[in-house]
Amino acid sequence: MGYVAVKGGTDAIANSIELVEFYRIKDETPPIHIRQLQAQFRLAIDKIMGEGSFYAPEYGALALKQVEGDVLEAAFIMRAFRATLPRLYYSAVIDTRNMFVQRRISSSFRDIPGGQILGPTYDYTQRIIDTRLADESYEQVQAFLQQFSARISETDRKAITTFGKVIDMLRAQGLLKGVGNRDDESEEGRRLVDITREAIKFPAPRSARLQMLARAETGGLMALGYSSMRGYGGVHPTVGELRVGLVDVTVSDPTGRSRYIGRVRVTEAEMITKAKTGKKSERSAGSVPYYAIGYGLCFGQNETKAICMGILDRAMRNGTKEAPANDQEFVLYHTDGIEAMGFTNHLKLPHYVTFQSGLNNVRRAVARSKKQAEANAASAPEPPMATDATASPGDAERMPSEVLTEL
Amino acid sequence: MEQNQRTDYILCECPLDNLTGFVGDLSVHYPLNLLKAPRLCLTMIQAEDSVEYQPFYLGEALTTTCEVAINKTVGYGICLGDEPERAYCLAVLDAVMALNDAQAPAIDRFLAEQLRLIQHREETELSHIMRTKVDFKLMEQA
Incomplete structure (x- = not known):
């Protein structure tokens, strides 16, 4: 089997990137500010920094926004960004x-x-969904913070x-x-x-x-x-x-x-x-x-x-x-x-050549098997009884080609 | 904490507006030369386990670094995060404090005031945290 170089998909890729951006903002809700994410998605950002091996809360928030909340993808971006910066310092052992x-x-x-x-x-x-948060207002946030602050007096x-x-x-x-x-x-x-x-x-x-x-x-x-x-x-x-x-x-x-x-x-x-x-x-x-x-x-x-x-x-x-x-x-x-x-x-990337190679092997094996079956049938004194009433002799040959058509 | 670390601690933890305001006023007294503009870099953070003291690298932290000079006195500003203004202010104050000149009392006053603010903020936070301390009672005391 020879290799065939192909190219293409540049426009499709560009359009896909544009489309995913559209899906991120298509509902025209107010853009989420990085500071909001940093303040209110603390634990997600902590996870991103830990898995990205890069402590930078503001960039963790940005990465989280960029990938619509996929923590693993955000950690990937953080680790990639980290690789673009020079390492100028080593800290003393933290205590x-x-x-x-x-x-x-x-x-x-x-x-x-x-x-x-x-x-x-x-x-x-209690792991019960808090429906009150669905309509949380800025006034409610302020009221809670005031009440919370009042719990500590100067003497406490x-x-x-x-x-x-x-x-x-x-x-x-x-x-x-x-x-x-x-x-x-x-x-x-x-x-x-x-x-x-x-x-x-x-x-x-x-x-x-x-x-x-x-x-x-x-x-x-x-x-x-x-x-x-x-x-x-x-x-x-x-x-x-x-x-x-x-x-x-x-x-x-x-x-x-x-x-x-x-x-x-x-x-x-x-x-x-x-x-x-x-x-x-x-x-x-x-x-x-x-x-x-x-x-x-x-x-x-x-x-x-x-x-x-x-x-x-x-x-x-x-x-x-x-x-x-x-x-x-x-x-x-x-x-x-x-x-x-x-x-x-990487499994999502084209594997056309390797898969074609495997497919050729399967085709050859099926052809060999068919030939063997025909030779056996010709030399046998009486045809064997069919054990499966629904299967026909051509099934073994047809199946792969049908699968091929699908692929 | 050593004295210069104490100063850095105050300058890294104080509100940015207070710092930029103070350094802005201070800068007019000096011929500042920006040797290296604030730039992003990494600090590899070292840790160790707490029993066998095996050192290891925990991961890197985003850092901003800057260098300025007043005549031949070089000041270095280093802080965590993407903080170009803070790193610049740290570098300026590092150089100015090395001169130990007539501005020293004003700097000391600024540091003392910022330390008071930081301590107040941290004490408040710790006080809230300490409200979550468990008060164990034996069953018959409950």
């Missing part, structure tokens, strides 16, 4: 212990330093503070240690890798795994994290602490001075699991059980993602590949939303 906490809970202990702070969350709302004002970590209590008691995975404790295992600059190889250093998980797609992480909790990998942790808030970002300027440049909102999950100290029969007298954590951290408020990142961080350190969630390559290659979406959507 989540000094976070401006907006929410922090623990499901391991009731009483934690500073208390359980529910913060802004939909966890405790709290001084800015930070909160001690739950895991630090366990560590101080000697109950919490590192996982004890030998690969991760080696020099190569602890190396700081940037997966945007260095192709990943397996087994990957833990830094590469955490970076990939931090920009993975929430649904992908949740599916694999859930699989582990259900028994496929066996990591069913407890939330040591889940905190959401703002952390300071500092960089060195060209003179070497450390400069504060702003804050980013992050979600951090410390997932406590029991570390494996070997089978009971193999355990030495000095081998005592202890706890370790799986670590989750991502841009924005995205608790499901941070929790599942923590589960998978821990699962991938189990030292076996007995379940998908424990297998680095399986987890990391299949949870990057941009790559997965790109590959899935």
Whole structure:
């Protein structure tokens, strides 16, 4: 079979782009301002920034608007935009212990330093559609804000503070240690890798795994994290602490001075699991059980993602590949939303040549089969009884050509 | 937080209008030379896990950077976001503060006032957040 180069579709593509723009605004509703999106679609934008691996709320809002609310497509645009900018700075390590906490809970202990702070969350709302929002007016918004502000008087004002970590209590008691995975404790295992600059190889250093998980797609992480909790990998942790808030970002300027440049909102999950100290029969007298954590951290408020990142961080350190969630390559290659979406959507691109090639093979096989059937019929003493009254001898030949016509 | 970080914190977190107004008034006293106009770039944010302290890259953040000079004193402005005006103001104030001249008291007053506003805003937010602190009671106390 020869290849035939074709071209065309330029006008159709241009018209398709114009048409999708028409569908976005055809109802002539007032254009949505970016500031409105940024303010009122906070969680969607957080997800876009996390999966796009690019913290820029104003651009996240713009991307969301551009693609009619498709979060994954918006994350794709963010990651592409990110690739056009020079990276001039590397921050110092952010300090989540000094976070401006907006929410922090623990499901391991009731009483934690500073208390359980529910913060802004939909966890405790009833999942009932609020029809009042259908006619929400600016006056109603103002009235709510006034009422809300009045709840804090000058005397109630709290001084800015930070909160001690739950895991630090366990560590101080000697109950919490590192996982004890030998690969991760080696020099190569602890190396700081940037997966945007260095192709990943397996087994990957833990830094590469955490970076990939931090920009993975929430649904992908949740599916694999859930699989582990259900028994496929066996990591069913407890939330040591889940905190959401703002952390300071500092960089060195060209003179070497450390400069504060702003804050980013992050979600951090410390997932406590029991570390494996070997089978009971193999355990030495000095081998005592202890706890370790799986670590989750991502841009924005995205608790499901941070929790599942923590589960998978821990699962991938189990030292076996007995379940998908424990297998680095399986987890990391299949949870990057941009790559997965790109590959899935490439199926929509023309595959005319490869499909034609396959089709030719099928045609030849059908022809061979027909010839064989005819030869068998000629050499047989009596024609075999038809088992299917509705099928006729020509069906095998006709079917492919009918399918062909459809294609 | 170091002193210069404290200053940056105030200038990054204060209302933009206050900052541009103040720097606009201040600028008339200096021969400012824009070395590098505000431009967008990236900061790679580094994090680490909280038990084994394994460092890793969390992702990048949009950043604006700018450089100005007053005679031979260079000022650098860096801030998160698409914030050309703020980055420019940060660079100007960085250069002016390095001179430590007659404008220093006015700058100190401006910083103190902005810090007060920022603290008020953050304390208000934290106070609302702390209203969501769980008050556990034993069942028989309920």
